[in-house]
Amino acid sequence: MVEFDGVGLRYGPDAEVLSDISFNLQPGSFYFLTGASGAGKTSLLKMLYLAQRPSRGIVRLFGEDLVAMPRHRLPGFRRRIGVVFQDFRLIPHLSARDNIALPLRIAGVGEEDLAGPVGEMLSWIGLGGRADAFPATLSGGEQQRVAIARAVIARPQLLVADEPTGNVDPDMAMRLLGLFEALNRLGTTVVVATHDIHLISRIENAQMMRLEKGRLSDPTGALRYPPNRA
Amino acid sequence: MIIPRVPIQHRRLLPDRRLAGPTPWVIAILMMLTLLAAAAGVGLARSANAIGDAIAGRVTVQIVTANPVARAEQASALRRRAAAQSFVRSARSVEQEELLSTLGQWFGSADGDDPALKSLPLPALVDIDFVGTDRAGQLARLRQLVAEEAPGARIIPHAEWLGPVARLIRSLAWVAGALVLMMTAASAAVVIMTARAALGTHYATIEMLHLIGATDRQITRLFQRRIAIDTAYGIALGTAVATAILLLIGWQWSGVTAGLAATASLGTIGWALLLALPLLAIALAALTARQTLLAALKKIL
DSSP, X not given: OEEEEEEEEOSTTSOOSEEEEEEEEOTTOEEEEEEOTTSSHHHHHHHHTTSOOOSEEEEEETTEESSSOOGGGHHHHHTTEEEEOTTOXXXXXXXXXXXXXXXXXXXXXXXXXXXXXXXXXXXXXXXXGGTTOXXXXXXXXXXXXXXXXXXXXXXXXXXXXXXXXXXXXXXXXXXXXXXXXXXXXXXXXXXXXXXXXXXXXXXXTOEEEEEETTEEEOTTSTTTSOTTTO | OOSOOOOHHHHXXXXXXXXXXXXXXXXXXXXHHHHHHHHHHXXXXXXXXXXXXXXXXXXXXXXXXXXXXXXXXXXXXXXXXXXXXXXXXXXXXXXXXXXXXXXXXXXXXXXXXXXXXXXXXXXEEEEEEEOSSOHHXXXXXXXXXXXXXXXXXXXXXXXXXXXXXXXXXXXXXXXXXXXXXXXXXXXXXXXXXXXXXXXXXXHHHHHHXXXXXXXXXXXXXXXXXXXXXXXXXXXXXXXXXXXXXXHHHHHHHTTOOSTGGXXXXXXXXXXXXHHHHHHHHHHHHHHHHHHHHHHHHTTOO
Protein backbone atom coordinates (compact mmCIF):
# COMPACT_ATOMS: atom_id res chain seq x y z
CA MET A 1 0.00 0.00 0.00
CA VAL A 2 2.56 2.58 1.18
CA GLU A 3 6.28 2.03 1.32
CA PHE A 4 8.84 4.52 2.60
CA ASP A 5 12.48 3.53 2.28
CA GLY A 6 15.25 5.73 3.64
CA VAL A 7 13.13 8.83 3.24
CA GLY A 8 14.48 12.19 4.31
CA LEU A 9 12.83 15.58 4.13
CA ARG A 10 14.29 19.02 4.48
CA TYR A 11 12.78 22.42 3.81
CA GLY A 12 15.30 24.59 2.00
CA PRO A 13 18.87 24.53 3.26
CA ASP A 14 17.89 23.68 6.83
CA ALA A 15 18.60 20.38 8.53
CA GLU A 16 16.32 17.44 7.77
CA VAL A 17 13.02 17.45 9.63
CA LEU A 18 12.61 13.77 8.83
CA SER A 19 15.50 11.35 8.46
CA ASP A 20 15.79 7.74 7.39
CA ILE A 21 12.08 7.01 7.55
CA SER A 22 11.34 3.46 6.46
CA PHE A 23 8.04 1.61 6.86
CA ASN A 24 5.46 -0.44 5.03
CA LEU A 25 1.77 0.27 5.56
CA GLN A 26 -0.28 -2.82 4.93
CA PRO A 27 -3.61 -2.62 3.07
CA GLY A 28 -6.52 -2.55 5.48
CA SER A 29 -4.40 -1.75 8.51
CA PHE A 30 -4.93 0.93 11.12
CA TYR A 31 -2.01 3.05 12.29
CA PHE A 32 -1.65 5.71 14.94
CA LEU A 33 1.15 8.18 14.39
CA THR A 34 2.34 9.75 17.60
CA GLY A 35 5.16 11.96 18.69
CA ALA A 36 5.85 15.17 20.48
CA SER A 37 5.05 18.48 18.86
CA GLY A 38 7.71 19.24 16.27
CA ALA A 39 8.65 15.59 15.86
CA GLY A 40 7.66 15.72 12.16
CA LYS A 41 4.19 14.15 12.21
CA THR A 42 2.62 16.72 9.93
CA SER A 43 5.59 16.57 7.53
CA LEU A 44 5.27 12.80 7.33
CA LEU A 45 1.53 13.08 6.74
CA LYS A 46 2.15 15.67 3.99
CA MET A 47 4.26 13.13 2.14
CA LEU A 48 1.55 10.52 2.68
CA TYR A 49 -1.15 12.68 1.14
CA LEU A 50 1.13 13.87 -1.68
CA ALA A 51 1.49 17.48 -0.67
CA GLN A 52 5.24 17.12 -0.38
CA ARG A 53 7.90 15.12 -2.20
CA PRO A 54 10.76 13.74 -0.12
CA SER A 55 14.24 15.21 -0.37
CA ARG A 56 15.67 11.73 -0.61
CA GLY A 57 14.66 8.11 -0.39
CA ILE A 58 11.93 6.06 -2.03
CA VAL A 59 8.19 6.51 -1.59
CA ARG A 60 5.91 3.97 -3.20
CA LEU A 61 2.16 4.37 -3.07
CA PHE A 62 -0.32 1.86 -4.49
CA GLY A 63 2.68 0.13 -6.06
CA GLU A 64 4.04 3.18 -7.89
CA ASP A 65 7.16 5.23 -7.29
CA LEU A 66 5.92 8.69 -6.34
CA VAL A 67 9.29 10.40 -6.28
CA ALA A 68 9.75 10.06 -10.01
CA MET A 69 6.08 10.28 -10.87
CA PRO A 70 5.22 13.11 -13.27
CA ARG A 71 3.09 15.81 -11.71
CA HIS A 72 0.11 15.32 -14.00
CA ARG A 73 -0.43 11.80 -12.63
CA LEU A 74 -0.69 12.92 -9.01
CA PRO A 75 -4.41 13.94 -9.04
CA GLY A 76 -5.41 10.36 -9.86
CA PHE A 77 -3.55 9.16 -6.78
CA ARG A 78 -4.85 11.94 -4.58
CA ARG A 79 -8.41 10.88 -5.34
CA ARG A 80 -7.61 7.57 -3.68
CA ILE A 81 -6.52 9.32 -0.48
CA GLY A 82 -8.76 11.01 2.06
CA VAL A 83 -7.26 13.69 4.23
CA VAL A 84 -8.47 15.25 7.47
CA PHE A 85 -6.51 18.38 8.20
CA GLN A 86 -5.80 19.64 11.66
CA ASP A 87 -7.11 23.08 10.62
CA PHE A 88 -10.08 21.57 8.71
CA ARG A 89 -9.44 23.59 5.52
CA LEU A 90 -13.08 23.87 4.62
CA ILE A 91 -13.87 26.16 1.72
CA PRO A 92 -15.49 29.12 3.46
CA HIS A 93 -17.95 30.12 0.75
CA LEU A 94 -19.32 26.59 0.31
CA SER A 95 -22.02 25.12 2.51
CA ALA A 96 -21.39 22.04 4.64
CA ARG A 97 -23.18 19.98 1.98
CA ASP A 98 -21.03 21.38 -0.85
CA ASN A 99 -17.82 20.96 1.13
CA ILE A 100 -18.63 17.32 1.73
CA ALA A 101 -19.64 16.77 -1.90
CA LEU A 102 -16.44 18.34 -3.21
CA PRO A 103 -14.31 15.18 -3.68
CA LEU A 104 -17.15 13.46 -5.54
CA ARG A 105 -17.71 16.47 -7.78
CA ILE A 106 -14.01 16.75 -8.55
CA ALA A 107 -14.05 13.05 -9.43
CA GLY A 108 -16.87 13.73 -11.87
CA VAL A 109 -19.76 12.11 -9.99
CA GLY A 110 -23.08 13.41 -11.33
CA GLU A 111 -25.36 15.53 -9.18
CA GLU A 112 -28.07 12.87 -9.21
CA ASP A 113 -25.64 10.41 -7.61
CA LEU A 114 -24.38 12.88 -5.02
CA ALA A 115 -27.47 13.67 -3.01
CA GLY A 116 -27.80 10.21 -1.40
CA PRO A 117 -24.26 9.73 -0.08
CA VAL A 118 -23.89 13.37 0.97
CA GLY A 119 -27.22 13.31 2.81
CA GLU A 120 -26.30 10.08 4.59
CA MET A 121 -22.94 11.48 5.58
CA LEU A 122 -24.51 14.69 6.91
CA SER A 123 -26.93 12.66 8.99
CA TRP A 124 -24.19 10.44 10.26
CA ILE A 125 -22.07 13.33 11.53
CA GLY A 126 -25.17 14.85 13.08
CA LEU A 127 -25.40 17.84 10.77
CA GLY A 128 -28.41 16.80 8.72
CA GLY A 129 -30.21 19.97 9.77
CA ARG A 130 -27.31 22.23 9.01
CA ALA A 131 -26.50 21.09 5.49
CA ASP A 132 -26.72 24.61 4.09
CA ALA A 133 -24.72 26.25 6.86
CA PHE A 134 -21.43 27.86 5.94
CA PRO A 135 -18.25 26.96 7.86
CA ALA A 136 -18.09 30.34 9.58
CA THR A 137 -21.41 29.60 11.26
CA LEU A 138 -20.36 26.15 12.46
CA SER A 139 -18.58 25.44 15.72
CA GLY A 140 -15.06 24.03 15.69
CA GLY A 141 -16.36 20.54 16.35
CA GLU A 142 -18.96 20.82 13.59
CA GLN A 143 -16.34 22.04 11.16
CA GLN A 144 -14.14 19.11 12.07
CA ARG A 145 -17.01 16.67 11.43
CA VAL A 146 -17.59 18.23 8.02
CA ALA A 147 -13.87 17.94 7.27
CA ILE A 148 -13.93 14.27 8.23
CA ALA A 149 -17.05 13.63 6.17
CA ARG A 150 -15.34 15.26 3.17
CA ALA A 151 -12.30 13.04 3.65
CA VAL A 152 -14.22 9.78 3.77
CA ILE A 153 -17.13 10.34 1.39
CA ALA A 154 -15.27 9.05 -1.66
CA ARG A 155 -14.33 5.82 0.19
CA PRO A 156 -10.58 6.39 -0.07
CA GLN A 157 -8.10 3.52 -0.09
CA LEU A 158 -5.89 5.47 2.30
CA LEU A 159 -7.22 7.82 4.96
CA VAL A 160 -4.79 10.24 6.58
CA ALA A 161 -6.02 12.23 9.55
CA ASP A 162 -4.10 14.87 11.48
CA GLU A 163 -5.51 15.21 15.01
CA PRO A 164 -9.04 14.47 13.77
CA THR A 165 -10.68 14.50 17.18
CA GLY A 166 -8.92 17.51 18.63
CA ASN A 167 -11.98 19.74 18.57
CA VAL A 168 -14.84 17.38 19.35
CA ASP A 169 -16.27 16.11 22.58
CA PRO A 170 -15.44 12.57 23.74
CA ASP A 171 -18.72 11.13 22.47
CA MET A 172 -18.26 12.59 19.00
CA ALA A 173 -14.60 11.53 19.09
CA MET A 174 -15.68 7.96 19.61
CA ARG A 175 -18.29 8.18 16.86
CA LEU A 176 -15.71 9.54 14.44
CA LEU A 177 -13.24 6.88 15.44
CA GLY A 178 -16.01 4.38 14.85
CA LEU A 179 -16.37 5.75 11.33
CA PHE A 180 -12.63 5.34 10.73
CA GLU A 181 -12.83 1.82 12.08
CA ALA A 182 -15.78 1.01 9.83
CA LEU A 183 -13.90 2.32 6.82
CA ASN A 184 -10.89 0.33 7.91
CA ARG A 185 -13.00 -2.82 8.03
CA LEU A 186 -14.06 -2.08 4.46
CA GLY A 187 -10.40 -2.17 3.46
CA THR A 188 -9.27 1.42 3.87
CA THR A 189 -5.83 1.86 5.34
CA VAL A 190 -6.05 4.47 8.08
CA VAL A 191 -3.28 6.62 9.49
CA VAL A 192 -4.28 8.86 12.38
CA ALA A 193 -1.87 11.31 13.94
CA THR A 194 -2.90 11.98 17.52
CA HIS A 195 -1.77 12.80 21.02
CA ASP A 196 -4.88 11.22 22.52
CA ILE A 197 -3.75 8.06 24.31
CA HIS A 198 -7.35 7.07 25.07
CA LEU A 199 -8.15 7.06 21.40
CA ILE A 200 -5.24 4.76 20.68
CA SER A 201 -6.39 2.24 23.22
CA ARG A 202 -9.85 2.03 21.62
CA ILE A 203 -8.78 0.37 18.39
CA GLU A 204 -7.78 -3.23 18.52
CA ASN A 205 -4.95 -4.31 16.28
CA ALA A 206 -3.97 -0.73 15.59
CA GLN A 207 -0.25 -0.27 15.15
CA MET A 208 1.79 2.54 16.57
CA MET A 209 4.20 4.70 14.60
CA ARG A 210 6.20 6.92 16.88
CA LEU A 211 8.28 9.80 15.63
CA GLU A 212 11.08 11.15 17.75
CA LYS A 213 13.03 14.13 16.52
CA GLY A 214 12.33 13.32 12.90
CA ARG A 215 13.11 9.63 13.12
CA LEU A 216 10.70 6.75 13.24
CA SER A 217 10.97 4.54 16.26
CA ASP A 218 10.77 0.94 15.10
CA PRO A 219 12.76 -1.17 17.58
CA THR A 220 11.28 -4.50 16.47
CA GLY A 221 11.36 -3.73 12.75
CA ALA A 222 7.65 -4.49 12.57
CA LEU A 223 6.90 -1.30 10.70
CA ARG A 224 9.59 -1.84 8.13
CA TYR A 225 9.05 -5.55 7.78
CA PRO A 226 5.41 -6.27 8.67
CA PRO A 227 4.72 -9.84 9.79
CA ASN A 228 2.85 -10.92 6.69
CA ARG A 229 5.63 -9.66 4.44
CA ALA A 230 8.61 -10.81 6.47
CA MET B 1 -13.89 27.99 -26.59
CA ILE B 2 -13.24 31.56 -25.44
CA ILE B 3 -15.12 31.15 -22.16
CA PRO B 4 -14.77 27.53 -21.00
CA ARG B 5 -17.79 25.56 -19.88
CA VAL B 6 -17.69 24.72 -16.19
CA PRO B 7 -20.41 22.74 -14.40
CA ILE B 8 -22.60 25.07 -12.37
CA GLN B 9 -21.72 23.29 -9.11
CA HIS B 10 -18.01 23.83 -9.78
CA ARG B 11 -18.56 27.53 -10.45
CA ARG B 12 -19.49 27.95 -6.81
CA LEU B 13 -15.95 27.00 -5.85
CA LEU B 14 -15.06 30.63 -6.43
CA PRO B 15 -17.02 33.22 -4.49
CA ASP B 16 -19.42 35.19 -6.66
CA ARG B 17 -17.98 38.69 -6.62
CA ARG B 18 -18.48 39.67 -10.21
CA LEU B 19 -17.51 43.24 -11.12
CA ALA B 20 -16.41 43.76 -7.56
CA GLY B 21 -12.74 44.19 -8.41
CA PRO B 22 -11.08 46.83 -10.56
CA THR B 23 -10.33 44.52 -13.49
CA PRO B 24 -13.54 44.97 -15.53
CA TRP B 25 -13.33 48.74 -15.16
CA VAL B 26 -9.66 48.94 -16.11
CA ILE B 27 -10.29 46.66 -19.07
CA ALA B 28 -13.28 48.82 -20.07
CA ILE B 29 -11.14 51.95 -20.13
CA LEU B 30 -8.32 50.21 -22.01
CA MET B 31 -10.78 48.73 -24.51
CA MET B 32 -12.40 52.09 -25.12
CA LEU B 33 -9.01 53.74 -25.71
CA THR B 34 -7.90 50.84 -27.90
CA LEU B 35 -10.97 51.13 -30.09
CA LEU B 36 -10.65 54.90 -30.38
CA ALA B 37 -6.96 54.58 -31.27
CA ALA B 38 -7.77 51.83 -33.76
CA ALA B 39 -10.52 53.94 -35.31
CA ALA B 40 -8.14 56.89 -35.55
CA GLY B 41 -5.49 54.66 -37.08
CA VAL B 42 -7.86 53.18 -39.65
CA GLY B 43 -9.32 56.59 -40.52
CA LEU B 44 -5.90 58.19 -40.86
CA ALA B 45 -4.51 55.29 -42.88
CA ARG B 46 -7.45 55.46 -45.26
CA SER B 47 -7.06 59.21 -45.50
CA ALA B 48 -3.33 58.90 -46.22
CA ASN B 49 -3.99 56.26 -48.85
CA ALA B 50 -6.70 58.37 -50.45
CA ILE B 51 -4.39 61.39 -50.56
CA GLY B 52 -1.49 59.25 -51.76
CA ASP B 53 -3.54 57.81 -54.61
CA ALA B 54 -4.82 61.22 -55.54
CA ILE B 55 -1.45 62.97 -55.59
CA ALA B 56 0.81 60.20 -56.81
CA GLY B 57 0.45 60.99 -60.49
CA ARG B 58 -1.23 64.36 -60.59
CA VAL B 59 0.18 67.72 -61.60
CA THR B 60 -1.47 71.08 -62.08
CA VAL B 61 -0.24 73.41 -64.79
CA GLN B 62 -0.69 77.03 -63.79
CA ILE B 63 -0.91 79.38 -66.75
CA VAL B 64 -0.36 83.02 -65.80
CA THR B 65 -0.42 84.74 -69.16
CA ALA B 66 -1.74 88.29 -68.60
CA ASN B 67 -4.22 88.34 -71.50
CA PRO B 68 -7.27 86.39 -70.31
CA VAL B 69 -8.27 85.31 -73.82
CA ALA B 70 -4.77 84.08 -74.66
CA ARG B 71 -4.63 82.41 -71.23
CA ALA B 72 -7.84 80.53 -71.90
CA GLU B 73 -6.68 79.50 -75.38
CA GLN B 74 -3.36 78.25 -74.00
CA ALA B 75 -5.16 76.26 -71.33
CA SER B 76 -7.49 74.73 -73.88
CA ALA B 77 -4.69 73.86 -76.27
CA LEU B 78 -2.58 72.40 -73.50
CA ARG B 79 -5.50 70.28 -72.28
CA ARG B 80 -6.14 68.91 -75.79
CA ARG B 81 -2.46 68.16 -76.47
CA ALA B 82 -1.95 66.59 -73.05
CA ALA B 83 -5.04 64.40 -73.33
CA ALA B 84 -3.69 62.97 -76.56
CA GLN B 85 -0.42 61.83 -74.94
CA SER B 86 0.05 58.17 -74.13
CA PHE B 87 1.49 58.92 -70.68
CA VAL B 88 -1.55 60.99 -69.66
CA ARG B 89 -4.64 59.33 -68.25
CA SER B 90 -6.74 62.49 -68.15
CA ALA B 91 -6.40 66.22 -68.55
CA ARG B 92 -8.98 68.65 -67.24
CA SER B 93 -9.24 72.41 -67.33
CA VAL B 94 -10.31 73.77 -63.98
CA GLU B 95 -13.31 75.99 -64.63
CA GLN B 96 -13.05 79.60 -63.45
CA GLU B 97 -16.29 79.16 -61.48
CA GLU B 98 -14.74 76.28 -59.57
CA LEU B 99 -11.67 78.37 -58.88
CA LEU B 100 -13.79 81.29 -57.71
CA SER B 101 -15.86 79.01 -55.52
CA THR B 102 -12.75 77.56 -53.88
CA LEU B 103 -11.17 80.94 -53.31
CA GLY B 104 -14.54 82.38 -52.25
CA GLN B 105 -14.38 80.29 -49.09
CA TRP B 106 -11.30 82.23 -48.08
CA PHE B 107 -12.83 85.53 -49.01
CA GLY B 108 -15.98 84.85 -47.03
CA SER B 109 -18.08 84.52 -50.15
CA ALA B 110 -19.32 81.01 -50.75
CA ASP B 111 -20.72 81.78 -54.17
CA GLY B 112 -17.56 83.44 -55.42
CA ASP B 113 -19.38 86.64 -56.14
CA ASP B 114 -17.14 88.85 -54.07
CA PRO B 115 -16.19 91.93 -56.15
CA ALA B 116 -12.63 91.94 -54.84
CA LEU B 117 -12.28 88.28 -55.75
CA LYS B 118 -13.71 88.87 -59.19
CA SER B 119 -11.22 91.67 -59.77
CA LEU B 120 -8.26 89.35 -59.15
CA PRO B 121 -6.35 88.06 -62.17
CA LEU B 122 -6.80 84.32 -61.69
CA PRO B 123 -4.52 81.85 -63.42
CA ALA B 124 -5.88 79.16 -65.71
CA LEU B 125 -5.32 75.71 -64.26
CA VAL B 126 -5.09 72.37 -66.04
CA ASP B 127 -5.10 69.19 -63.90
CA ILE B 128 -3.23 66.33 -65.52
CA ASP B 129 -3.13 62.71 -64.27
CA PHE B 130 -0.25 60.52 -65.46
CA VAL B 131 -0.33 56.85 -66.35
CA GLY B 132 2.55 54.62 -65.23
CA THR B 133 5.36 55.26 -62.78
CA ASP B 134 8.13 57.02 -64.73
CA ARG B 135 7.44 60.37 -63.09
CA ALA B 136 10.72 62.03 -64.11
CA GLY B 137 10.29 61.10 -67.78
CA GLN B 138 6.63 62.10 -67.76
CA LEU B 139 7.43 65.47 -66.20
CA ALA B 140 10.17 66.11 -68.79
CA ARG B 141 7.78 65.37 -71.63
CA LEU B 142 5.08 67.54 -70.05
CA ARG B 143 7.55 70.42 -69.65
CA GLN B 144 8.28 70.17 -73.35
CA LEU B 145 4.57 70.25 -74.10
CA VAL B 146 3.98 73.22 -71.78
CA ALA B 147 6.90 75.10 -73.32
CA GLU B 148 5.27 74.64 -76.72
CA GLU B 149 1.67 75.48 -75.77
CA ALA B 150 1.91 77.82 -72.76
CA PRO B 151 5.37 79.27 -72.36
CA GLY B 152 5.99 80.57 -68.87
CA ALA B 153 3.40 78.29 -67.23
CA ARG B 154 4.33 76.57 -63.98
CA ILE B 155 4.03 72.82 -63.45
CA ILE B 156 3.07 71.96 -59.86
CA PRO B 157 3.34 68.25 -58.94
CA HIS B 158 0.80 67.64 -56.16
CA ALA B 159 3.19 65.27 -54.44
CA GLU B 160 5.49 68.19 -53.72
CA TRP B 161 3.08 69.98 -51.43
CA LEU B 162 0.65 67.26 -50.35
CA GLY B 163 3.30 64.54 -49.98
CA PRO B 164 4.54 65.72 -46.55
CA VAL B 165 0.94 65.94 -45.35
CA ALA B 166 0.24 62.41 -46.54
CA ARG B 167 3.44 61.22 -44.85
CA LEU B 168 2.46 62.97 -41.63
CA ILE B 169 -1.00 61.40 -41.70
CA ARG B 170 0.54 57.99 -42.40
CA SER B 171 2.94 58.48 -39.48
CA LEU B 172 0.02 59.35 -37.22
CA ALA B 173 -1.75 56.19 -38.40
CA TRP B 174 1.33 54.18 -37.42
CA VAL B 175 1.40 55.92 -34.03
CA ALA B 176 -2.27 54.97 -33.57
CA GLY B 177 -1.41 51.37 -34.53
CA ALA B 178 1.43 51.36 -32.00
CA LEU B 179 -0.97 52.68 -29.36
CA VAL B 180 -3.36 49.84 -30.13
CA LEU B 181 -0.54 47.33 -29.65
CA MET B 182 0.61 48.96 -26.42
CA MET B 183 -2.88 49.05 -24.99
CA THR B 184 -3.36 45.41 -26.01
CA ALA B 185 -0.16 44.61 -24.14
CA ALA B 186 -1.40 46.64 -21.17
CA SER B 187 -4.70 44.73 -21.23
CA ALA B 188 -2.82 41.42 -21.29
CA ALA B 189 -0.73 42.65 -18.34
CA VAL B 190 -3.91 43.52 -16.43
CA VAL B 191 -5.25 40.02 -17.10
CA ILE B 192 -1.97 38.45 -15.94
CA MET B 193 -2.04 40.51 -12.74
CA THR B 194 -5.69 39.60 -12.22
CA ALA B 195 -4.95 35.91 -12.68
CA ARG B 196 -2.03 36.08 -10.26
CA ALA B 197 -4.08 38.05 -7.75
CA ALA B 198 -6.90 35.52 -8.05
CA LEU B 199 -4.44 32.70 -7.43
CA GLY B 200 -3.12 34.52 -4.39
CA THR B 201 -6.57 35.29 -3.02
CA HIS B 202 -7.86 31.77 -3.52
CA TYR B 203 -4.63 29.92 -2.77
CA ALA B 204 -6.15 27.99 0.12
CA THR B 205 -9.04 26.83 -2.09
CA ILE B 206 -6.66 25.88 -4.89
CA GLU B 207 -4.43 23.93 -2.51
CA MET B 208 -7.47 22.15 -1.11
CA LEU B 209 -8.74 21.31 -4.59
CA HIS B 210 -5.31 19.97 -5.52
CA LEU B 211 -5.18 17.79 -2.45
CA ILE B 212 -8.52 16.18 -3.15
CA GLY B 213 -7.47 15.35 -6.68
CA ALA B 214 -8.44 18.30 -8.87
CA THR B 215 -6.34 18.56 -12.00
CA ASP B 216 -4.65 21.75 -13.17
CA ARG B 217 -7.09 21.77 -16.07
CA GLN B 218 -10.11 21.72 -13.76
CA ILE B 219 -8.74 24.54 -11.63
CA THR B 220 -7.58 26.56 -14.62
CA ARG B 221 -10.96 26.35 -16.34
CA LEU B 222 -12.60 27.60 -13.20
CA PHE B 223 -10.43 30.71 -12.97
CA GLN B 224 -10.18 31.15 -16.72
CA ARG B 225 -13.94 31.28 -16.96
CA ARG B 226 -14.23 33.81 -14.17
CA ILE B 227 -11.49 36.07 -15.60
CA ALA B 228 -12.85 35.75 -19.15
CA ILE B 229 -16.34 36.74 -17.99
CA ASP B 230 -15.08 39.67 -15.91
CA THR B 231 -12.95 40.78 -18.84
CA ALA B 232 -15.85 40.35 -21.24
CA TYR B 233 -17.97 42.66 -19.07
CA GLY B 234 -15.21 45.27 -19.23
CA ILE B 235 -14.74 44.81 -22.96
CA ALA B 236 -18.48 45.11 -23.59
CA LEU B 237 -18.67 48.29 -21.55
CA GLY B 238 -15.58 49.79 -23.22
CA THR B 239 -16.90 48.83 -26.66
CA ALA B 240 -20.28 50.39 -25.98
CA VAL B 241 -18.74 53.69 -24.88
CA ALA B 242 -16.24 53.72 -27.77
CA THR B 243 -19.02 52.95 -30.27
CA ALA B 244 -21.10 55.81 -28.92
CA ILE B 245 -18.14 58.17 -29.20
CA LEU B 246 -17.33 56.99 -32.74
CA LEU B 247 -20.94 57.35 -33.88
CA LEU B 248 -21.05 60.85 -32.43
CA ILE B 249 -17.79 61.79 -34.15
CA GLY B 250 -19.02 60.16 -37.38
CA TRP B 251 -22.24 62.13 -37.22
CA GLN B 252 -20.32 65.37 -36.76
CA TRP B 253 -17.78 64.35 -39.39
CA SER B 254 -20.50 63.79 -41.94
CA GLY B 255 -20.86 67.57 -42.09
CA VAL B 256 -17.20 67.99 -43.02
CA THR B 257 -16.88 67.91 -46.81
CA ALA B 258 -13.92 70.12 -47.52
CA GLY B 259 -10.24 69.44 -47.85
CA LEU B 260 -8.29 66.61 -46.33
CA ALA B 261 -10.80 65.98 -43.54
CA ALA B 262 -13.32 64.73 -46.06
CA THR B 263 -11.01 61.84 -47.01
CA ALA B 264 -11.09 60.35 -43.48
CA SER B 265 -13.57 57.51 -42.97
CA LEU B 266 -13.55 54.00 -41.52
CA GLY B 267 -15.03 52.08 -44.41
CA THR B 268 -16.53 48.60 -44.19
CA ILE B 269 -13.22 46.89 -43.45
CA GLY B 270 -12.43 49.47 -40.76
CA TRP B 271 -15.74 48.87 -39.00
CA ALA B 272 -15.26 45.10 -39.33
CA LEU B 273 -11.82 45.43 -37.76
CA LEU B 274 -13.22 47.49 -34.91
CA LEU B 275 -15.96 44.94 -34.32
CA ALA B 276 -13.41 42.12 -34.37
CA LEU B 277 -11.15 43.80 -31.81
CA PRO B 278 -13.40 43.15 -28.76
CA LEU B 279 -13.74 39.48 -29.67
CA LEU B 280 -10.00 39.20 -30.16
CA ALA B 281 -9.52 40.95 -26.82
CA ILE B 282 -11.75 38.42 -25.01
CA ALA B 283 -9.89 35.55 -26.67
CA LEU B 284 -6.55 37.12 -25.76
CA ALA B 285 -7.68 37.61 -22.16
CA ALA B 286 -8.86 34.00 -21.85
CA LEU B 287 -5.66 32.67 -23.40
CA THR B 288 -3.46 34.91 -21.26
CA ALA B 289 -5.34 33.89 -18.13
CA ARG B 290 -5.05 30.21 -19.03
CA GLN B 291 -1.30 30.36 -19.66
CA THR B 292 -0.68 32.42 -16.51
CA LEU B 293 -2.73 30.04 -14.37
CA LEU B 294 -1.16 26.90 -15.79
CA ALA B 295 2.33 28.32 -15.29
CA ALA B 296 1.52 29.29 -11.71
CA LEU B 297 -0.14 25.95 -10.87
CA LYS B 298 2.90 24.04 -12.11
CA LYS B 299 4.86 25.58 -9.25
CA ILE B 300 2.52 23.87 -6.78
CA LEU B 301 3.03 20.12 -6.35
